[in-house]
Amino acid sequence: MVTRDERDHVEVITHVYTKKNNLTEMELLIKKWKWALHVRDINGRTPLHVAVTHGCLEMVKFLIKKGADVSAPDCGNDTPLHDAVFHANTRGSLDIMQYLIKSGADLDARNRDCNSALHIAVLFADSYRDIGVAIPLLKGGADINLINGDGDTALHIANRRRYSSLEECLIKAGADPNIKNKKGETCLNTKVY
DSSP, X not given: OOOHHHHHHHHHHHHHHHHTTOHHHHHHHXXXXXXXXXXXXXXXXXXXXXXXXXXOHHHHHHHHHTTOOTTOOOTTOOOHHHHHHHHHHHHOOOHHHHHHHHTTOOTTOOOTTOOOHHHHHHHTOOTTOOOTTHXXXXXXXXXXXXXXXXXXXXXXXXXXXXXXXHHHHHHHTTOOTTOOOTTSOOHHHHOOO
């Protein structure tokens, strides 16, 4: 039986090793406490969430090979893929996101706002309206017409933000421009001029 103090201690050192990309120490920790692979912090974030957030690709690979759940939701229902997509947009690196997709991450998992990874890709697209983050999600089979909490598809969001390259990419990939959101708007109604 694991004591509360022991669990709290393992949670802290697991997340420290993950942030520092310390594979050797993490290996020893998991050998001693297999459950350390799935230990959650106060926000429900697993070591995999932490590795993704800190851009530690080698740790991400290590944790997944050891059996980490690639689609584990945190307290906000964000999965490691949600985090990876956000950071792919802000850091410009797709490696972790692509590795999670290849490893079977649920592409259509929704967070507390009912946003999927594709919604996140469009919401946080950089100033160049980069389509690079959306393409691996689309190629991986993300539901292009999935609606979020507002009833918006990724196309509604791209259209509202005037991301013409993303709009074009989404339409070519099969996005339905006639889907109405909760306000009864199609993509033609959401464009801001």
